[in-house]
Amino acid sequence: MTLPRRFSFSETAPRISNLGSWARLLRAGALTLAGTLCLAGGPVQADGGIKIGSIFDLTGGLNIYGIQQNNALKLAVDALNAKGGVLGKPIEVVSYDAQSELSKYTQYANTVILRDRVSALFAGLTSSSREAIRPIVRKANIPYFYGSLYEGGACDKQTFVTGPSASQQLSVLIDWAVKKYGKRIYIMAPDYNFGTISAHWVKDYAKKAGAEVVGEDFLALTVTDYAPTIQKIQSVKPDFVVALPVGANQTGFLEQFAAAGLKDKIGVVSTNYGSGNQQVVVSPAAGKGLIADQGYFQVVDGPANTEFVKLWSAKYGSDTPIISEAVDIWNAVHLWAAAVDKAGTVQAAPVIAALESGLSFDAPNGTVTLEPKSHHLRQNIYIVEGDDRHGFKVVETFKDVAPSYENEKCDLKANPTLAQHFAPDGK
Amino acid sequence: MELDYLATVLLSSLSSASILLIATIGLAVVFGLMGVINLAHGEFLMIGAYAALTATQYGIPFVIAIPIAIAVTMTIGAVVEVLIIRRLYGRLFDTMLATWGLSIAFYQLAVLIFGTVTPGIGMPQFNLRIGNYSLAGYPLLMIAVAAVATVFVYVLMTRTVYGMKARAAIQMPEMARAIGIESARVNTLTFAIGCGLAGFAGAVLLPIVPATPSMGFAFVIKAFLTVVVAGPVTLTGSALTAVGLGGGASVTASFLTSVAGDAFFFLITAFLLWLYPLGITAKWRTKM
Structure with missing residues (x-):
């Protein structure tokens, strides 16, 4: 007889050393308390489906991004399930709210891997959240997808980046x-x-x-x-x-x-x-x-985007424009599903091998290709100009822009044990 | 160093200091005068901003939206005082815990009501040219606004019957009651005025700082430090501290980097508190 594993998470001291102020410090304390209470009634284990985890900032200052990332994940999973899921099984999502607190990412990444035993993780917005998650997924060896534009250079076997660097x-x-x-x-x-x-x-x-x-x-x-x-x-x-x-x-x-x-x-x-x-x-x-x-603006042209915007508006309305991070997550879920179907299993090693096979996806932002060596995404880059109605118009499209710095530094096929955050010299 | 650059630096630093003072003045009343640490001060600022924003979205001119924002925040402030603060006078940590819980609730309410992004109202597009440099006009206007607000609060608290009652009700509640001042009601009004001033700040600064649920955060830390450094003579002290610290930080940022500006603010604050643990006005003998 062992204690349910969830009790081991109730002693989460807030990691507050990097927070900006004493008011935030207090806030972190209470939110940790609230988070712990939520955990006690956490997600129910379900049988039969394939489980993926998501950790996004649904509350707090970063929820401008987190809510849409989470919405995109749900939309992608619904779309895939409507077509029969992956490997003939439905996909189930275990979702956590990181509350714009870095310490929550560490905590929930552990929870989602150890307790919920997900087969893939989709999480994070800020670079610090990604860096908090990477060592955890590396140790657990499950594919991790990061969907946001960022400074570039993240490189290890389990991490896949779908935003532009x-x-x-x-x-x-x-x-x-x-x-x-x-x-x-x-x-x-x-x-x-x-x-x-x-x-x-x-x-x-x-x-x-x-x-x-x-x-x-x-x-x-x-x-x-x-x-x-x-x-x-x-x-x-x-x-x-x-x-x-x-x-x-x-x-x-x-x-x-x-x-x-x-x-x-x-x-x-x-x-x-x-x-x-x-x-x-x-x-x-x-x-x-x-x-x-x-890599994406809602105004970009193309049938895949028209379809995507229609699907999104039907579920979430059209008051707020769709942000690029949402599409990054949409693409990540589809690439993962394609890799699982190709591998015929959710086991990490074959799925990662499938992800490294040069997968392409007909995405809302044009065709995207996962670079086998660097785990970054070759994608269109759109230059847009703001108009006077809170919107954009596309002025130029650069097709298939490669993540050249990451491709140059990061070769995970030749060097699978590489775990680095490359930065240009002197940084 | 050219003269025109120097002039723009001085003017814009004065406007930075004024913006800080506008955000601080409500706190000077609530914390400085009443001794209540209102951790939801920033959220009152946010409520003021959203009230003004919503009013303008209904087609009300910005100038009239400001008094609406003040009325809204004063009402909410009065309700908060009656329901929460009143029960906790003299219990510093309980007040902190209660107002901090309130701030989380207000923040999340704002997210639920307004979502995470709302259109801003933009800054009036007029500017002032000095030599080769031009400055946005609206932030400069804040110098006058800060001066008027300071004088208003000073006169209200020292030259009116209400002001005398307010100070009496907080400093000697029993004696005040003995001579017929209804101190409970006066305290409600004082707290409401403090919240109204925060609402005024949120509304008047709306063109400079767009309304977002987390906007209070940017101000509340520096505002608290300003009031703490100011000490017992809260209003005059806050005005002096805002000009010294806020203006100094802005000048430093102009000549060095923005990070150096922030470092200046916090280092000088630490130094002043080391020198004057009770605030720079601890030995003054004036009232406000």
């Missing part, structure tokens, strides 16, 4: 922007690895395009006053600004930039504007003419 997006964006605006570049980025690594790539691609970075400012996520940055931008007179605002506060930068009357003189391009539907928050006056580039 920073170098994948910036390689086409910087070239395009230098031709359109000119050779002087200013970088405004958040002060953590997404920002600093992205800035490195901007410099790299600027050099290749014969342009130069004339200034940069890294900002804490809590900054709400951008006057100092805007003055520095004016004093060095760039042709365009690469703005990588993260979170609601940094969206204010775009508003203040426009109100200072700079938008008509200086271009603004971004790899993440729109990924959290910032174009809905930003006023038409500030949003018109902003340039963004990602």
